Amino acid sequence: MNLVLINFSIVFILIMLIMTLLTFLSKKSIIDLQKSTSFECGFNPMSYSRLPFSIHFFLIAVIFLIFDIEIIIIIPMIFLLKSSNLIYWLVTSVTFIIVLIIGLYHEWYNGLLNWTN
Template structure:
């Protein structure tokens, strides 16, 4: 117990020491409006530097991520077929896929899948 406490104390001391050294030796940058603005031959830029962001693309990307994670949850169900009976496997898989289809139908009904400009 004392050895574990001693090891934790040494580890925390080393971490604190490294953080202090990093803060002392790190490069400090002070940015102002002139240095952070884009440079166009010495003139102010004629247009904004940020492009407009499409909310439709963001929603489609989030829906894709959600359904992608749901697909990865199907893999353990496939592996569990070896350890469970076919009736229980069919019921769990059917309920899971029905929940996914209901979610997709809800997104479709809400209009989140329409790519309108």
């Protein structure tokens, strides 16, 4: 029991020494302009707010959200394959995939997937 207490004391003292040493050696900046400002979509909040933003950023954000929603819907469908009726699951899955393909075709037809514009 005494050996455990000695080991614990040594580890505790070493941890305190390392934390004290790091506190004195670290670079601390109390006032940092970048850390004190809010971050909104890569814009400088102190600049003029009516500047146009890149449409590419908006398209990437929308495609990312669509991808997240697809994953949220597809993963439970995979788990339900074992416990549900096969015909019902197949109709639901095919309907969902058809809706995704129609949406992809609509984006492609309207030129929303062209990144060079």
